[in-house]
Amino acid sequence: MRGLQPLPLSLRVPLLTVALMVLVGIIASQQVLTTLRNVQNERIRELAQLQIEALSVALGPLVLRKNVWEVYDTLDRATGETHVQRLVFTAVADENGNILAATDPKRAPLDSPIKALAQDAQNLETLSIPDQGTDIRLLSDLTYQDRMVGQILIELDVSDLLAERSKAARLLLIGNAVATGFLALLGYFGMRRMLRPITLLVSHMRNSGERPEPIPQTDLPRGDTEMTRLFHSYNGMVGSIEAKAEADKRLANRERFVSLGRLSASLAHEINNPLGGLLNAADTIKTYADRPEVVRESAELLTRGLGHLRDVARATLDQNRLDRSGAVLVPEDFDDLRLLIRPEVSRKSQDLDWRIEVDQKDLSQFAAAPVRQIVLNLLLNATEASGQGGKVGLQVYTGDNSLCINVSDTGPGLSKAACARLLGNGPASSEGGVGLRLVHDMTRELQGFVRLNRADGVTTISIELPLKPDNQGDLC
Amino acid sequence: MISRRSMLAGAAAIAGFSAKSARAMDVFRLGLTPVFLDNDAEVVDRLRGAFADTLGIPVELEQRRTYEEVTGLLLEGSVDAAWLCGYPYLQHRKSLELMAVPVWNGRPLYQSYLIAGSDNTATTLADLRGGTHAFSDPDSNSGYLVTASDLARMQERPDSFFKRTIFTFGHRNVVRAVGDGLVQSGSVDGYVWEALTKTEPDLTKHTKVISKSEWLGFPPFCTRADRAGEPAIRAMRLALLDMGKTAQGKAALDLLQLDRMAAAQPSLYDGIATRMRELENFL
Numbered sequence: 001m002r003g004l005q006p007l008p009l010s011l012r013v014p015l016l017t018v019a020l021m022v023l024v025g026i027i028a029s030q031q032v033l034t035t036l037r038n039v040q041n042e043r044i045r046e047l048a049q050l051q052i053e054a055l056s057v058a059l060g061p062l063v064l065r066k067n068v069w070e071v072y073d074t075l076d077r078a079t080g081e082t083h084v085q086r087l088v089f090t091a092v093a094d095e096n097g098n099i100l101a102a103t104d105p106k107r108a109p110l111d112s113p114i115k116a117l118a119q120d121a122q123n124l125e126t127l128s129i130p131d132q133g134t135d136i137r138l139l140s141d142l143t144y145q146d147r148m149v150g151q152i153l154i155e156l157d158v159s160d161l162l163a164e165r166s167k168a169a170r171l172l173l174i175g176n177a178v179a180t181g182f183l184a185l186l187g188y189f190g191m192r193r194m195l196r197p198i199t200l201l202v203s204h205m206r207n208s209g210e211r212p213e214p215i216p217q218t219d220l221p222r223g224d225t226e227m228t229r230l231f232h233s234y235n236g237m238v239g240s241i242e243a244k245a246e247a248d249k250r251l252a253n254r255e256r257f258v259s260l261g262r263l264s265a266s267l268a269h270e271i272n273n274p275l276g277g278l279l280n281a282a283d284t285i286k287t288y289a290d291r292p293e294v295v296r297e298s299a300e301l302l303t304r305g306l307g308h309l310r311d312v313a314r315a316t317l318d319q320n321r322l323d324r325s326g327a328v329l330v331p332e333d334f335d336d337l338r339l340l341i342r343p344e345v346s347r348k349s350q351d352l353d354w355r356i357e358v359d360q361k362d363l364s365q366f367a368a369a370p371v372r373q374i375v376l377n378l379l380l381n382a383t384e385a386s387g388q389g390g391k392v393g394l395q396v397y398t399g400d401n402s403l404c405i406n407v408s409d410t411g412p413g414l415s416k417a418a419c420a421r422l423l424g425n426g427p428a429s430s431e432g433g434v435g436l437r438l439v440h441d442m443t444r445e446l447q448g449f450v451r452l453n454r455a456d457g458v459t460t461i462s463i464e465l466p467l468k469p470d471n472q473g474d475l476c
Numbered sequence: 477m478i479s480r481r482s483m484l485a486g487a488a489a490i491a492g493f494s495a496k497s498a499r500a501m502d503v504f505r506l507g508l509t510p511v512f513l514d515n516d517a518e519v520v521d522r523l524r525g526a527f528a529d530t531l532g533i534p535v536e537l538e539q540r541r542t543y544e545e546v547t548g549l550l551l552e553g554s555v556d557a558a559w560l561c562g563y564p565y566l567q568h569r570k571s572l573e574l575m576a577v578p579v580w581n582g583r584p585l586y587q588s589y590l591i592a593g594s595d596n597t598a599t600t601l602a603d604l605r606g607g608t609h610a611f612s613d614p615d616s617n618s619g620y621l622v623t624a625s626d627l628a629r630m631q632e633r634p635d636s637f638f639k640r641t642i643f644t645f646g647h648r649n650v651v652r653a654v655g656d657g658l659v660q661s662g663s664v665d666g667y668v669w670e671a672l673t674k675t676e677p678d679l680t681k682h683t684k685v686i687s688k689s690e691w692l693g694f695p696p697f698c699t700r701a702d703r704a705g706e707p708a709i710r711a712m713r714l715a716l717l718d719m720g721k722t723a724q725g726k727a728a729l730d731l732l733q734l735d736r737m738a739a740a741q742p743s744l745y746d747g748i749a750t751r752m753r754e755l756e757n758f759l
Contacts, residue, residue, distance in 0.1 A: 068640075
């Protein structure tokens with residue numbers, strides 16, 4: 001059975017049917033041949049008994065008188081008058097086992113011991129036809145008037161019975177082969193027909209790629225069979241998967257908006273802080289317009305404040321523009337991220353450990369947008385988790401053929417659901433956001449993987465993105 | 477000396493008388509043994525027809541297995557005549573009288589053959605010592621007496637010279653027994669062996685003649701001496717002698733491969749008598 005497993009089900013089942021039919025055919029043939037053998041043995045025993053009895057009646061008195069000629073003459077005449085030469089040889093001995101006469105005297109000379117001819121001879125009770133040879137030999141007592149007066153050895157030609165047996169075996173073999181072959185074909189096509197829905201189902205599942213496709217209504221089996229119910233269940237399952245995917249997509253978009261909202265609040269705060277200083281500078285200029293040194297100093301303050309606002313605006317614009325530009329990652333992208341995260345860090349009075357230890361050459365193998373999105377999501381989560389006065393860290397360096405990004409925080413650690421969203425491949429639970437699932441999915445798209453470590457009250461999420469060998473050049 | 481004419485006239489008178497007497501007898505019984513005529517129903521029918529035509533009354537052929545039985549029937553009067561062998565004739569010489577003797581190859585004589593299987597290397601009787609031997613009948617001249625007397629001349633008895641002897645009660649059976657290999661040798665009537673060679677060559681081709689005896693008197697038709705003068709017996713004697721003159725008789729003779737029947741004198745059997753004496757003297 002194990003050898004059949006590589007074969008498709010539509011071939012395996014018919015083959016199993018064929019094997020069972022062959023087995024049944026062999027057993028049935030064996031039964032028929034055994035019955036035939038028993039019938040033939042019965043027949044030959046009956047015939048032999050009749051022969052022995054007839055010879056005993058005819059030869060009894062002659063053997064008793066040891067009348068050699070009469071015994072021979074009787075045997076000779078009996079042989080000559082038999083049309084069917086079943087009895088091919090007969091030898092008669094006296095009570096001492098010495099031959100009196102035989103149908104072939106040269107083979108059984110007068111007065112020679114009958115034992116010399118009786119090798120392999122059977123007795124009447126257990127007489128049977130062997131599978132080999134053409135003759136069977138039978139040795140029996142010759143009784144006359146309830147007295148054993150001699151012995152009879154007869155040889156019966158059973159070649160016709162063996163031929164009949166052989167013919168029956170041949171016919172059974174041919175018949176079984178034809179019947180088995182025919183029924184096997186029927187079984188094969190029948191099973192193929194019955195298993196066609198399964199094949200269709202497998203085909204749909206195999207061809208569906210990432211997302212399973214529903215089976216069209218026209219391909220559904222007719223009637224309310226198990227297959228029909230199975231197909232309906234499959235189509236229902238496909239529908240559920242599509243709905244789940246749609247929900248995930250909507251959740252992801254919502255998360256983007258949430259991130260954007262949080263970012264916007266930070267930005268507003270970032271813009272609002274210098275605005276007071278800038279307005280004071282403007283009032284100072286108005287008030288002390290006649291004092292050039294004060295105006296110059298206030299203008300300088302205005303310039304720095306507006307420059308900061310310009311940088312913040314640029315970083316925000318870059319964050320949205322990069323999704324569509326396909327630009328490669330550069331060290332400045334991390335500066336932008338620092339700029340974007342700093343208001344939140346400052347608001348929560350957190351310590352930021354920022355270490356970028358990587359070459360431009362290694363960074364340029366990656367698109368900027370996904371990496372920025374991954375790092376920004378992790379940093380936002382880290383600032384959220386660390387809380388007021390916590391510590392947040394970013395470390396980017398080149399590892400063994402990979403770009404390693406570690407984001408750490410001093411928060412309480414990820415919940416079980418958050419871990420599942422970050423690390424698991426199964427469907428994400430509906431609770432919580434999808435930021436971590438986005439990190440997981442985008443890392444997978446970049447052929448990388450995510451690690452989570454918590455030690456000494458510090459949670460570290462490590463992203464490893466594989467670097468291409470040098471000769472393969474930059475991102476296309 | 478009786479002239480041929482007077483003999484014929486006498487014969488005619490006897491024939492006329494006998495025919496009349498025979499008609500007074502309801503049926504004529506002739507004894508036969510299968511020693512010669514084994515299984516030959518056609519010969520029996522021809523003989524019956526030939527004799528019945530001549531005698532004018534039905535002829536019953538009484539067949540017995542042995543010479544002893546047929547001789548017994550003849551002596552007790554159950555049959556009127558019988559075809560015997562020279563040996564039983566001589567055994568009952570005083571009670572029996574010759575009626576006619578067959579003529580074979582121009583002479584009323586035949587030989588006894590000592591035969592063996594065709595692959596047997598023996599060339600003389602002495603070479604057959606210790607073997608198995610078939611006789612036809614203990615009262616047969618050719619089928620027993622000749623070989624027994626030959627052995628007597630060698631100071632041997634059949635049952636000690638041969639390992640085993642059997643009686644087949646038929647010369648044809650002796651040929652069968654030897655030819656089939658049941659026994660190694662046999663004593664057989666030379667006339668029967670020669671006749672079988674022509675009619676049933678498959679029987680004799682597996683045998684060969686080792687030795688032949690001297691010419692001896694052919695087995696005769698006999699009647700009881702005290703009834704020899706009865707008309708029916710005399711008529712039968714004439715019917716035998718004239719057998720070759722009727723179609724049925726000629727056909728029967730042809731089947732038997734005999735020339736005719738002839739009158740015979742007891743001296744024809746002197747050779748057999750000599751062997752009898754030799755055997756009796758030895759025993």
